[in-house]
Amino acid sequence: MKIGFTLNGKNTFIDVDAARRVIDVLREDLEMTGTKEGCGTGECGACTILVNSESRLACLMVAAQLEGAEVTTIEGIERDGRLHPLQKAFVEHGAIQCGFCTPGMVMASIDLLSRNPEPTQAEIREGISGNLCRCTGYQKIVEAVAAAAAAKEKDGLP
Amino acid sequence: MKEPENGEIERAGYDIGKTAHRADAYAKVTGREKYAADYYDGEFLWAGVKRAGVPHAALTGIHAEDARALPGVIAVLTHHDIPGENRIGIIRKNQPVLADTRIRHSGEAVALVLAENRETLKDALNRITLDYEALPGVFSVEEALKETSPRIHEDNPEGNVVKAVAVETGDSAKAFNECDAVVEGVFEVPAQEHAYLETESGWAYQGEDGTYVIVASTQTPFRDCFEIAPVLGIDPAGIRVIAPYLGGAFGGKDGITVQCLLALAVLHSRGRPVKMWWDREESFLAGVKRLSAKMHYRLGAKNDGEFHALECRLYYDGGAYSPLGGEIMTLGAEHAGCAYRIPNVSIKGWCVYTNNPVGGPFRGFGVPQVTAAMEQMVDMAAQRLGIDPLAIRLKNAVRKGDRNCLGVTLTNSTGAVECLEKMSSHPLWKGRAAWKEEAGPFKVRGVGVACMAHAMGYPPMVADEARAKIELTVEGKIRVYAGVVDMGQGNASTYAQIAGYVLGQDASAMELVLPDTARTLPSGSSSASRTTYTYGNALIEAARSLEKAIIKAACERVPGSVAEGFLFLPGKVRHTPTGRELLLEELAAFMDDSARVTTGYFKMPVVREKLDAIYMGPHLIFSYGAHLVYVEVDELTGQVDVARYLAVTDAGRVINPQVFAQQIEGAVAQGMGYALTEDFKVRKGRIVTRDLSTYIIPTSMDIPAIDSVPVEIDEETGPFGLKGAGEIGMSGPLPAIANAVSDACGTRVFRAPMTGEAVYGALIRKKEEGTVL
Amino acid sequence: MTTVYRPGSLDEFWDMREKYGEALVFAGGTDLFVKLRALNKYPPVLIGLAGVKELQSIEELSGAVFIGAHATHTRLLSHPRIREHFPVLASALRSLGSPPIRNMGTIGGNICTASPAGDVLPPLYVLGAQVELRKKDGSRRVPIREFILGPGTTALTDGELLSGVWLKKEDSFTIHHFEKVGQRKALAIAVASLAALVTTTETGIVEKARFAWGSVGPTVVTSQDAEDALVGLPLGLKALQSIVPIVERSVSPIDDVRASAAYRKALAGNLVVRLAGRGREPLRA
Numbered sequence A: 001m002k003i004g005f006t007l008n009g010k011n012t013f014i015d016v017d018a019a020r021r022v023i024d025v026l027r028e029d030l031e032m033t034g035t036k037e038g039c040g041t042g043e044c045g046a047c048t049i050l051v052n053s054e055s056r057l058a059c060l061m062v063a064a065q066l067e068g069a070e071v072t073t074i075e076g077i078e079r080d081g082r083l084h085p086l087q088k089a090f091v092e093h094g095a096i097q098c099g100f101c102t103p104g105m106v107m108a109s110i111d112l113l114s115r116n117p118e119p120t121q122a123e124i125r126e127g128i129s130g131n132l133c134r135c136t137g138y139q140k141i142v143e144a145v146a147a148a149a150a151a152k153e154k155d156g157l158p
Numbered sequence B: 001m002k003e004p005e006n007g008e009i010e011r012a013g014y015d016i017g018k019t020a021h022r023a024d025a026y027a028k029v030t031g032r033e034k035y036a037a038d039y040y041d042g043e044f045l046w047a048g049v050k051r052a053g054v055p056h057a058a059l060t061g062i063h064a065e066d067a068r069a070l071p072g073v074i075a076v077l078t079h080h081d082i083p084g085e086n087r088i089g090i091i092r093k094n095q096p097v098l099a100d101t102r103i104r105h106s107g108e109a110v111a112l113v114l115a116e117n118r119e120t121l122k123d124a125l126n127r128i129t130l131d132y133e134a135l136p137g138v139f140s141v142e143e144a145l146k147e148t149s150p151r152i153h154e155d156n157p158e159g160n161v162v163k164a165v166a167v168e169t170g171d172s173a174k175a176f177n178e179c180d181a182v183v184e185g186v187f188e189v190p191a192q193e194h195a196y197l198e199t200e201s202g203w204a205y206q207g208e209d210g211t212y213v214i215v216a217s218t219q220t221p222f223r224d225c226f227e228i229a230p231v232l233g234i235d236p237a238g239i240r241v242i243a244p245y246l247g248g249a250f251g252g253k254d255g256i257t258v259q260c261l262l263a264l265a266v267l268h269s270r271g272r273p274v275k276m277w278w279d280r281e282e283s284f285l286a287g288v289k290r291l292s293a294k295m296h297y298r299l300g301a302k303n304d305g306e307f308h309a310l311e312c313r314l315y316y317d318g319g320a321y322s323p324l325g326g327e328i329m330t331l332g333a334e335h336a337g338c339a340y341r342i343p344n345v346s347i348k349g350w351c352v353y354t355n356n357p358v359g360g361p362f363r364g365f366g367v368p369q370v371t372a373a374m375e376q377m378v379d380m381a382a383q384r385l386g387i388d389p390l391a392i393r394l395k396n397a398v399r400k401g402d403r404n405c406l407g408v409t410l411t412n413s414t415g416a417v418e419c420l421e422k423m424s425s426h427p428l429w430k431g432r433a434a435w436k437e438e439a440g441p442f443k444v445r446g447v448g449v450a451c452m453a454h455a456m457g458y459p460p461m462v463a464d465e466a467r468a469k470i471e472l473t474v475e476g477k478i479r480v481y482a483g484v485v486d487m488g489q490g491n492a493s494t495y496a497q498i499a500g501y502v503l504g505q506d507a508s509a510m511e512l513v514l515p516d517t518a519r520t521l522p523s524g525s526s527s528a529s530r531t532t533y534t535y536g537n538a539l540i541e542a543a544r545s546l547e548k549a550i551i552k553a554a555c556e557r558v559p560g561s562v563a564e565g566f567l568f569l570p571g572k573v574r575h576t577p578t579g580r581e582l583l584l585e586e587l588a589a590f591m592d593d594s595a596r597v598t599t600g601y602f603k604m605p606v607v608r609e610k611l612d613a614i615y616m617g618p619h620l621i622f623s624y625g626a627h628l629v630y631v632e633v634d635e636l637t638g639q640v641d642v643a644r645y646l647a648v649t650d651a652g653r654v655i656n657p658q659v660f661a662q663q664i665e666g667a668v669a670q671g672m673g674y675a676l677t678e679d680f681k682v683r684k685g686r687i688v689t690r691d692l693s694t695y696i697i698p699t700s701m702d703i704p705a706i707d708s709v710p711v712e713i714d715e716e717t718g719p720f721g722l723k724g725a726g727e728i729g730m731s732g733p734l735p736a737i738a739n740a741v742s743d744a745c746g747t748r749v750f751r752a753p754m755t756g757e758a759v760y761g762a763l764i765r766k767k768e769e770g771t772v773l
Numbered sequence C: 001m002t003t004v005y006r007p008g009s010l011d012e013f014w015d016m017r018e019k020y021g022e023a024l025v026f027a028g029g030t031d032l033f034v035k036l037r038a039l040n041k042y043p044p045v046l047i048g049l050a051g052v053k054e055l056q057s058i059e060e061l062s063g064a065v066f067i068g069a070h071a072t073h074t075r076l077l078s079h080p081r082i083r084e085h086f087p088v089l090a091s092a093l094r095s096l097g098s099p100p101i102r103n104m105g106t107i108g109g110n111i112c113t114a115s116p117a118g119d120v121l122p123p124l125y126v127l128g129a130q131v132e133l134r135k136k137d138g139s140r141r142v143p144i145r146e147f148i149l150g151p152g153t154t155a156l157t158d159g160e161l162l163s164g165v166w167l168k169k170e171d172s173f174t175i176h177h178f179e180k181v182g183q184r185k186a187l188a189i190a191v192a193s194l195a196a197l198v199t200t201t202e203t204g205i206v207e208k209a210r211f212a213w214g215s216v217g218p219t220v221v222t223s224q225d226a227e228d229a230l231v232g233l234p235l236g237l238k239a240l241q242s243i244v245p246i247v248e249r250s251v252s253p254i255d256d257v258r259a260s261a262a263y264r265k266a267l268a269g270n271l272v273v274r275l276a277g278r279g280r281e282p283l284r285a
């Protein structure tokens, strides 16, 4: 099936089995390996991407669902070579250990902050509750998201 | 090794004891970092494994014709296709790469398939059928130890026992009679799944020179070469293992997972690279688990709270093969009395074979099991004697110069007491009574503590050594060849920090080469709380040699200068008397290639006394910790909510506070899962919790804020005073939470995890029996 | 090879449905794709409902609210009508899965999956929801309790589609209560759950009560007896405890990997007792 969509701002055309998982399209066909797979069943969130600005699990989507969609992956959130405020906060606050959950965590946090720009600690915990992290105990991730939210406030960024 | 004491040379850039952002953070947060699972280059093939699906059987036939006939299938390999030895194992070489005559657990690998794509691979695996005669299985330690039970390894002279150890100090039989109070308990802890986010994966090909190159998510690249080579029937020099950053490991990638299978696959890949990536279910089925254990404890104390006698009987289920099961149990036995001074001790431990999933290393090795038991015993003794749980720990905790339960004199830094004291002055300790008062309707609150010790490094019979290598590149960068894998804990970054500090460089001047048996030097595994200690010491030596070499070159460039006149600055050295600056790049050009590369070696010190106290010898240096937890129990559901957590740790001096806190917080979270929800259930050898929807690890909503406080006691043998911090945090949560639940409910749950159902059951029993423990 | 169609309207959907009898329908895919992966068997044709315009609306029509089958959990949660009139549903939705699962999963998918642990179901039972089922040539409305027949089975007939759910506004209940007991606080399948609607007098006497339990039987369990027994009593510990035996008789839980039947039975009763802590305060989600 021929499918056209926008991937990180670029028009993208693929010709794949319509039921091919989006995670495989991204990682194997398009060599965008930033999006990770940790379970394939929706339980871990490592494959979180944004589809039309909302978080989606790439392991539970088929290629046909991409048609006409605007897709953002971890590779597409830097602007002019500068880290997204959430990426920056993750680095600065030590929210990254093995890093395998990190791309999904960042994408989930973008979804959270777009709905709720000033989340409480509890709301942050809820916002990333679909993303398992086995390394950090979540504490530094929560701190990073809070810091990114505060920084956005201050800079008046969208 | 002390901080290098060349005070004459000033430093800029990296500092010790200050947070430096991790060197891997940028590549990871942008998705650029390439893990073993991220290779899809060229015309690669997918490899996958047919697994037995039955726990114990005689294998009589493998039917692969249908699979072979499938278009897109390149090869189906069985034990017949193994050119070398079909047995692997670190201590006991008894695990087949592909089963030949016997199946010993449901995850046993039987056939290996190479296919053009993943769909074909799955299809082919489904078409392979096995002929076998089911054998009666052994599924518990009790059964394994029965004379009449089937033998899992026919040639094991010890029957189903992998290893048995005994420790006797003093005269425990007599000592129990001298005690004023004796408490007793039987504790059970479950098997635990590592559940790293990156499942086992790798990529392999044959290099132009004929070498088999294996890029794998492994903690042990150097040891892997020696395991893979005999399987292929070649010299280890013909194998190159590369370990990129791992997506988590925690012990579960200590040893062979995909490596041998990938190497075999490459023999039949017709020159194409091969990829293998276990899915989550396969990782659960075939990966190693923390050994479940059953522990009988008896602790005797005097009226004033002084511990006088301890007796422990420890039973660890090693599963079908035991890559390190005997050693895991042994470390448990060594730690059975935790951080206490007990003069009369009788500890016996057994690790046995069963037809359960293979047991293996997991953060803490065998220590979380015994700490769970011992630290509950301590609370039970305190309660019996009417002594405060913190006071009784302070009274008995080992101090420097004491003998521990094995009779070994603790000659190195020993911060158990300092950890407990720090806890006693913390607001969470002081505010505990007030907090408990405020429980809402149907809630009861409790507070619990635990104190832990964890040995650093390998036991004395295995040299714990590292060889560091460092280079001034022609571009003027400092390149550290990290010999020990970074499985996520950030040791590679700490290596950069250490070398950068010694050489006055900042992050921009540093480069890292990750473990690669062709480029870095053998430095042991990423495990045993040794990664930063052992390699860090070796690296300091290497960096100091390089420092000398660079200054020597600088002296030659500045006529009449002496070594003392030079100051290292990022990217350059300055001759302070003349103000002349020399770029490192410039100096590199003038240095011999051999002078630009230096190495360092370090071997961890070991005990000299009591070497025969236990199998492989006892440890010398320990990290310590004291944990405090607030829990709230729901009386209607039994559910335990962890509200606050404090972890005080003596892991020596802290080089990078952020990386240190990461280790503690992460270990505590894994410990909370172990305490409350994680239960790797196996019924008759078949896995019940087969995926992440049934094996329950904590989410962000299940873990509270964790306060991590270091007690920075200098460990004089450590790099800048450091000791290992990776495992110590793991052992505390289970007993601390168990003690808090007991405090809240007035009854104890002796089997972990303390699920809602388990705690509810205990509450009901207490109501029915009116018993209070 | 699987073909995937994504119709834009019901008309288009019926055409495809007719052409591909063996096609499977998916909404968010959070149940179906997990199942297909486990079976490792993909049908020749999949039809996605995300584009079917008639299934998207959430509207208020003369005292009732219609929720299109493809409304995602996230959309429902942020919808003022739902939060205002059906806090019991909102509270259940908030506990369902995780944020990405709620972004993808739909109310229609949750209903059609007909899992005894489906979090949307107990609230729909107490709210007396009716599901709207459509065929090419007509539609019918069925009360939710008649639609769900057993674990994984519904009254959907061949060629029928669930088009939406009708909820009567239930502002007369002073207490909207939902509690789920799971093995952890997020990404948790119900070990047992309770949806409750209660109205009390000014003095706290129960005037009416409706209960529905999840995960304690092959389908959602209700108990007219328990509800009746509570009416006329003051909403407090004593009254609630008095109906526990009735509740325990009404449920028929099973043992599974998550919990034992005995624990589930105890939870069913105890979750009702929790209402004692709610006093007379109206609970708003």
Ligand SMILES: Cc1cc2nc3c(=O)[nH]c(=O)nc-3n(C[C@H](O)[C@H](O)[C@H](O)COP(=O)(O)OP(=O)(O)OC[C@H]3O[C@@H](n4cnc5c(N)ncnc54)[C@H](O)[C@@H]3O)c2cc1C
Residues within 6 Å of the ligand: A041, A042, A043, C024, C025, C026, C027, C028, C029, C030, C031, C032, C033, C034, C049, C069, C070, C095, C096, C097, C098, C101, C104, C105, C106, C107, C108, C109, C110, C111, C112, C113, C117, C118, C119, C120, C156, C160, C161, C162, C163, C187, C188, C189, C190
């Ligand atoms: C990680 C994870 C966690 C989860 N947690 C929870 C939880 O906590 N609570 C819970 O209740 N559920 C949970 N679920 C299950 C699932 O997410 C929900 O049931 C969800 O509401 C299903 O909706 P969907 O649109 O994704 O369904 P789909 O998967 O698209 O469809 C499910 C079934 O319904 C059929 N169907 C869908 N729409 C229609 C329609 N309009 N007409 C006829 N048939 C239709 C499909 O053919 C399919 O058989 C979880 C799932 C995952 C993967």
Ligand code: FES
Residues within 6 Å of the ligand: A036, A037, A038, A039, A040, A041, A042, A043, A044, A045, A046, A047, A048, A057, A058, A059, A060
């Ligand atoms: S890989 Fe998609 S949720 Fe785990």
Ligand code: FES
Residues within 6 Å of the ligand: A095, A096, A097, A098, A099, A100, A101, A102, A132, A133, A134, A135, A136, B197, B247, B248, B488
């Ligand atoms: S950092 Fe390793 S899983 Fe989150």
